[in-house]
Amino acid sequence: MATVYMNNYLIVAIFLFLGILLPVGALTLARFLRPSNPTEEKRKTYESGVEPVGSSWVQFNVKYYIFALLFVVFDVETVFLYPWAVAYDSLGLFALVEMVIFIVLLVIGLIYAWKKKVLEWN
């Protein structure tokens, strides 16, 4: 049993490794094939032909941050839902009621965000 377990994760490791090796390998190969002639104009930031003004590393719209927060809330919910769904057969009615309460709490949060017009996008 332990061998199967180890071997399965070995395959996962091989896939992760190959996924990194292909881009690194291909880009290394390309280094010997492609020309390299950087000029000042070429290395300029592209802005539709206009001289770029300032850096783009600026404070950005807070809207995106709020969506990220909502995402975290619901993603954590999913983390709880997955084991619940797997073990549902053995847990029975009790688990159903528990999960309904849990989902309702989160739905209240969603409705609050909805009413606060967080979900609008202007």
Add this chain to the structure above:
Amino acid sequence: MGAYLEQSLGWQNGFIFVLSAVILLAIVLGFVTYSIYFQRKILGWMQLRIGPNRVGPFGLLQTVADVLKLLLKEDIIPKAADKPLFILAPVLAFMPAFAVLAVMPFTESLHFADLGVGLLYYIAISGITVLGVVTGGWASNNKWALIGAMRSAAQMISYEIPLVLSVVGVILMTGSLNLIDIVEKQKEMGMWFFIPQFLGFVIFIIAQLAELSRTPFDLTEAESELISGYHVEYSGFRWAFFMLAEYVYIFAMASLTTVLFLGGWLPPFEFLGFIPGIVWFAIKFCAIVFFIFWLQATFPRMRVDQLMQMGWKVLLPLALVNILITAVLKTVL
């Protein structure tokens, strides 16, 4: 593959694991090459054009020529860019697209890692892609790239929630996260999950299109307004890896849809069982890939406000309703 998994690790089966992964990688790259060709052909035919037909017979070598051209292109890194992150981003975008395939079963015997948490692994790893996109957009130090990356990230995380919630119905019905068990359960029920889980299936398809940034959700590219979004500063092979990741994801998502909702390698009728499972898998897989390309010729692009509202106000509540209906029906019946 199952037999090799049970042996203790030695040179022989270790070699076979590596070899099979390399073969799958080669198949995936072949798929990407020809899916791009067929996408262009299909779109061409649908718009009464011919599509690529110059390079090789019927234009079959067009994508190969494109890849070679990209390989020989100069690699330009803008002076203002954050160089280490700029180099890291394409790798970060591509790696998860291929790594998720480790748990994908193609037939009963042809599978790679047989993880108990297969589906969870897929979802967890595929979440890394957003990081690659944001890193690429931020490191470019370009305003278009930054807006494109932020939009991409907002779209991907908004649709990831309905995507992962829509499969909870399938997990409820199976009682397992293992992808092989999910297909076996469909065999046992004599019904593919897209029938009892129809709502989940529809949500999954819509959310997966948004995750893949395909039409009608291709706002992240938006050539006309964002000049192709987060990878605007990328050129040559680094850019190619973002594109490659996108098409490898189509491979992974079409496989996952086949396994979860369309019965994987199962034949539609018992008497067709003499045809090998891999053929059935390939037919369903190709149908989904065709569907994705077909939409591209049919739908206009959505507006960004419509997109976000649909994710949060329509798909998310529907996905929760789907979970409750499935759970209640399971207790009642």
